[in-house]
Amino acid sequence: xxxxxxxxxxxxxxxxxxxxxxxxxxxxxxxxxxxxxxxxxxxxxxxxxxxxxxxxxxxxxxxxxxxxxxxxxxxxxxxxxxxxxxxxxxxxxxxxxxxxxxxxxxxxxxxxxxxxxxxxxxxxxxxxxxxxxxxxxxxxxxxxxxxxxxxxxxxxxxxxxxxxxxxxxxxxxxxxxxxxxxxxxxxxxxxxxxxxxxxxxxxxxxxxxxxxxxxxxxxxxxxxxxxxxxxxxxxxxxxxxxxxxxxxxxxxxxxxxxxxxxxxxxxxxxxxxxxxxxxxxxxxxxxxxxxxxxxxxxxxxxxxxxxxxxxxxxxxxxxxxxxxxxxxxxxxxxxxxxxxxxxxxxxxxxxxxxxxxxxxxxxxxxxxxxxxxxxxxxxxxxxxxxxxxxxxxxxxxxxxxxxxxxxxxxxxxxxxxxxxxxxxxxxxxxxxxxxxxxxxxxxxxxxxxxxxxxxxxxxxxxxxxxxxxxxxxxxxxxxxxxxxxxxx
Amino acid sequence: xxxxxxxxxxxxxxxxxxxxxxxxxxxxxxxxxxxxxxxxxxxxxxxxxxxxxxxxxxxxxxxxxxxxxxxxxxxxxxxxxxxxxxxxxxxxxxxxxxxxxxxxxxxxxxxxxxxxxxxxxxxxxxxxxxxxxxxxxxxxxxxxxxxxxxxxxxxxxxxxxxxxxxxxxxxxxxxxxxxxxxxxxxxxxxxxxxxxxxxxxxxxxxxxxxxxxxxxxxxxxxxxxxxxxxxxxxxxxxxxxxxxxxxxxxxxxxxxxxxxxxxxxxxxxxxxxxxxxxxxxxxxxxxxxxxxxxxxxxxxxxxxxxxxxxxxxxxxxxxxxxxxxxxxxxxx
Numbered sequence: 001x002x003x004x005x006x007x008x009x010x011x012x013x014x015x016x017x018x019x020x021x022x023x024x025x026x027x028x029x030x031x032x033x034x035x036x037x038x039x040x041x042x043x044x045x046x047x048x049x050x051x052x053x054x055x056x057x058x059x060x061x062x063x064x065x066x067x068x069x070x071x072x073x074x075x076x077x078x079x080x081x082x083x084x085x086x087x088x089x090x091x092x093x094x095x096x097x098x099x100x101x102x103x104x105x106x107x108x109x110x111x112x113x114x115x116x117x118x119x120x121x122x123x124x125x126x127x128x129x130x131x132x133x134x135x136x137x138x139x140x141x142x143x144x145x146x147x148x149x150x151x152x153x154x155x156x157x158x159x160x161x162x163x164x165x166x167x168x169x170x171x172x173x174x175x176x177x178x179x180x181x182x183x184x185x186x187x188x189x190x191x192x193x194x195x196x197x198x199x200x201x202x203x204x205x206x207x208x209x210x211x212x213x214x215x216x217x218x219x220x221x222x223x224x225x226x227x228x229x230x231x232x233x234x235x236x237x238x239x240x241x242x243x244x245x246x247x248x249x250x251x252x253x254x255x256x257x258x259x260x261x262x263x264x265x266x267x268x269x270x271x272x273x274x275x276x277x278x279x280x281x282x283x284x285x286x287x288x289x290x291x292x293x294x295x296x297x298x299x300x301x302x303x304x305x306x307x308x309x310x311x312x313x314x315x316x317x318x319x320x321x322x323x324x325x326x327x328x329x330x331x332x333x334x335x336x337x338x339x340x341x342x343x344x345x346x347x348x349x350x351x352x353x354x355x356x357x358x359x360x361x362x363x364x365x366x367x368x369x370x371x372x373x374x375x376x377x378x379x380x381x382x383x384x385x386x387x388x389x390x391x392x393x394x395x396x397x398x399x400x401x402x403x404x405x406x407x408x409x410x411x412x413x414x415x416x417x418x419x420x421x422x423x424x425x426x427x428x429x430x431x432x433x434x435x436x437x438x439x440x441x442x443x444x445x446x447x448x449x450x451x452x453x454x455x456x457x458x459x460x461x462x463x464x465x466x467x468x469x470x471x472x473x474x475x476x477x478x479x480x481x482x483x484x485x486x487x488x
Numbered sequence: 489x490x491x492x493x494x495x496x497x498x499x500x501x502x503x504x505x506x507x508x509x510x511x512x513x514x515x516x517x518x519x520x521x522x523x524x525x526x527x528x529x530x531x532x533x534x535x536x537x538x539x540x541x542x543x544x545x546x547x548x549x550x551x552x553x554x555x556x557x558x559x560x561x562x563x564x565x566x567x568x569x570x571x572x573x574x575x576x577x578x579x580x581x582x583x584x585x586x587x588x589x590x591x592x593x594x595x596x597x598x599x600x601x602x603x604x605x606x607x608x609x610x611x612x613x614x615x616x617x618x619x620x621x622x623x624x625x626x627x628x629x630x631x632x633x634x635x636x637x638x639x640x641x642x643x644x645x646x647x648x649x650x651x652x653x654x655x656x657x658x659x660x661x662x663x664x665x666x667x668x669x670x671x672x673x674x675x676x677x678x679x680x681x682x683x684x685x686x687x688x689x690x691x692x693x694x695x696x697x698x699x700x701x702x703x704x705x706x707x708x709x710x711x712x713x714x715x716x717x718x719x720x721x722x723x724x725x726x727x728x729x730x731x732x733x734x735x736x737x738x739x740x741x742x743x744x745x746x747x748x749x750x751x752x753x754x755x756x757x758x759x760x761x762x763x764x765x766x767x768x769x770x771x772x773x774x775x776x777x778x779x780x781x782x783x784x785x786x787x788x789x790x791x792x793x794x795x796x797x798x799x800x801x802x803x804x805x806x807x808x809x810x811x812x813x814x815x816x817x818x819x820x
Contacts, residue, residue: 087600090553091593095586097563101578102585112571113783120564120787123557124794131554132801136808139550143808186572186776193783194495427579438586445590449597456604 028426030435031103034442035096036408041446042096043404044397045089045453049130050164050213051220052082053157055247060137060153064146070240077464078224082156083138084456086130088449095442103435106188107415107425113193114180115170118200122166130159161213168212172204174416175407176273182419191419203273207266208407214262215403218255218363219396224248225370226393227461229386235470242380245389249370249379256363263360271325274417275335277410280349282321282334283307290321290334296354307350344412352402352409359399366392493789495782503788504778507569508766509759510795514565516755518558519654520661521802522625523751525552527662529595529622530655531678532615540674541615543813545599547669550809554802556592559629561798568787570777573767580769581632584642588628595621623655630654637761638705639768646705649696656692657750659685664731664747667740669813679735679743689750690728697721706768708761716760724753 025033059075062068097119100108108115133152136144144152179199180191193199225248231241271278284290285308293314298304300311319330326332337343366388373379380386415422498504528548535541567574578585598618602611634640634650641647663682667675697717701709711717727749734743764773778784 084600084604087553087596090556091596094556094560094592095589097560097567098578098585098589100567101563101574102582103579105575105579108567108575109572112567112574113779116564116568116571116574116779117783117787117790120561120568120791121794123560123564124791124798127557127560128554128798128801131557132805135550135554135805140808183780186772188572190571192780193786196782196786427582429579430582434582438582441586441590445593449593452597452601456601459604 024432025436027430027432027435028423030439031426034439035099038095038442042092045085047216047219047400048085049089049160051216053160056082057153057157061150064150070243073240074244080460086134088453104425105427109188110190110420114173114191114199118166118169122163126159126163130156168208169200172208173199173202176202176204177416177419178202207269211266214255214259215400219400221248221251222396223393225389229389232380233386234465235468238468252367253371256367260360276340279337280344280346280410281353283350284336286338287336289319291316291318292320305347307347342413344410349406349410352405356399356402359395493785498781499785503784504774508774511565512759514558514562516752518562519751521555523658523661524665525555526622526626526658529618530659531662533619546813572777576767577636581635584628584632591621591624591628595625626654626658627651637758640705645699649692653692656685656689661747664744668744675740683732683735686728686732711761720753720757
């Protein structure tokens with residue numbers, strides 16, 4: 001009775017289109033592409049929760065304390081964004097933890113003892129907290145006291161930050177694993193937990209946590225600044241939004257420089273603990289002294305595929321790479337990629353790193369510019385600044401994603417550094433057909449999801465403008481917003 | 489710093505079995521609580537006026553996300569205590585597992601999107617996403633569970649019947665939950681569907697168990713004919729038929745209590761069948777699959793108190809949003 005359906009499944013009917021050698025992917029490549037793509041989308045929403053949380057707590061607290069209409073407006077708008085982002089985060093996040101099992105079961109078995117606990121703590125300590133109190137924050141304004149309401153906003157934010165903590169315990173352990181020994185279990189060599197403190201607070205953990213939390217705060221501050229700038233641009237006397245822009249710029253003034261200083265020290269830590277990744281970040285092919293490339297632009301198309309000194313125009317400080325990496329020795333030898341049998345794809349890591357750093361400096365510039373305007377009390381008067389902030393609103397996310405590409409692609413060929421290679425982590429029973437089929441499904445569905453998220457943000461902004469009495473909004477909900485290209 | 493945690497022995501000797509119980513508890517919480525949501529989503533298809541649909545959404549809105557987290561708790565607790573079960577369960581059933589998470593995605597997204605536009609066409613598509621996701625999620629999750637417990641093929645009777653059974657029991661709990669919270673006319677309407685679903689569920693369970701006994705799927709024939717399994721089935725029949733009587737009399741809160749017994753008993757039956765062979769397809773037992781003492785001790789000491797706290801949150805959440813609901817929509 002089900003024979004036709006079964007035979008369709010077996011034949012992989014949809015893949016008759018994909019069956020060429022060029023398109024059907026190996027299980028490993030398809031699984032990695034699928035995981036990379038889904039986490040790239042998911043992390044946008046995770047970072048939104050982490051970065052928006054302090055804004056929400058502040059707006060809610062100010063609203064309850066001062067009864068100021070500006071904060072009611074800001075709280076109500078951003079809680080809606082937070083809620084939509086949280087739903088997107090939940091629905092995109094569940095497939096992440098499932099893929100550990102569906103696509104990378106060997107990884108789950110090898111690392112289960114090390115990562116299962118932290119992931120379970122994340123679910124129990126953080127997700128429940130967020131989900132339960134977000135329900136109160138969204139639907140309970142009239143059902144609970146002011147105090148409980150503010151507390152709910154705090155608990156939602158605390159949940160978001162705690163969830164980031166446990167996830168980064170897992171990820172940092174994959175970068176600098178310790179606190180384990182390898183033992184046999186059910187015919188497989190797996191990691192056995194020997195020292196939880198060493199495993200959870202491994203060398204990378206705090207570096208990563210500070211960098212990621214701050215990156216989320218920067219990304220969301222830029223988003224808040226961009227949305228505020230747009231609304232102020234449409235209606236100059238929208239003073240709630242002038243306030244929001246000011247708060248966002250103040251946050252950027254602290255967080256953007258902090259990220260650069262912290263990032264510099266973080267890079268040296270990576271050189272110490274993952275020299276291969278560092279070499280890929282710097283395009284350092286041969287072991288020897290290293291120059292520091294402050295700035296690089298390709299002079300030849302080859303530079304995109306194999307960035308090196310011959311095809312790049314660089315502003316470099318000779319041997320400063322050695323100096324920084326070793327902490328004071330200009331002649332120090334820095335390990336090059338030639339020491340390894342298998343290397344990560346250098347151009348992806350090299351260019352992602354440069355894009356992230358470049359954007360980081362751009363954010364410092366935007367923050368200082370805003371600080372200067374604020375000092376002159378002209379923050380909401382400068383058309384140029386408003387336009388620049390509107391254009392910059394998705395760039396925090398771009399920096400966050402490229403930073404993670406450096407971290408994750410730079411660790412290849414390992415999934416757990418020096419313990420398990422990615423191609424050994426993939427399910428041995430998974431076929432290329434299965435993996436390609438689900439990859440295509442995830443590509444289509446998550447693209448739709450990102451578009452819906454962008455539309456939701458646009459509609460919320462349009463509603464807000466309507467509420468502020470800006471009537472020139474068009475009758476149609478489609479079509480570009482004037483002056484905004486792609487508002488994240 | 490962790491000197492106080494035993495490294496080479498479990499805190500108590502039966503800790504692996506206790507964790508098996510904890511994982512089954514999370515599974516029960518999931519199929520009970522998200523069962524409300526799936527049921528609401530499927531019953532939503534039977535409502536054609538906008539006011540009633542909004543009423544259903546306002547019952548769903550504040551709780552679904554927290555309910556859904558129980559599936560993550562179930563998954564991550566399995567990974568933490570029995571990593572090899574987690575990896576086999578999901579990689580052996582690739583399409584079912586991916587299909588389930590995608591169905592959950594559409595279920596969660598539908599109401600969120602619906603709220604955003606006042607446009608009939610848009611609402612219709614959002615509703616398809618909500619209804620389709622609410623039907624497919626329990627179907628695929630149930631089929632996954634059926635394959636796991638009965639070591640059966642995807643399109644075999646045991647897997648399909650487990651899927652259909654989970655769909656039916658979700659309609660029962662969703663209907664009882666709604667009936668207890670809405671106006672008498674809507675409650676009466678919805679309880680009619682609840683009664684049909686109860687009969688379908690009980691019939692489905694009987695056919696499923698008969699099939700398993702006849703084919704000895706997963707080697708479970710003996711267990712199903714044992715006294716504990718017979719007791720579970722008997723109690724299910726009593727709870728189901730009792731629920732039908734209570735629903736007919738309009739005693740909806742009592743009906744809700746009896747309806748909750750059905751998924752709880754179902755999960756108890758699953759636990760009975762998976763003990764002590766936690767992964768029948770490979771014959772892996774609890775003792776073979778469990779992680780080392782230190783890891784499990786740590787997860788116990790850090791995790792169990794939090795689990796109690798979580799139960800308190802849920803009491804708080806359902807307390808805040810208890811009482812009758814009106815048609816004020818998904819909110820936000």
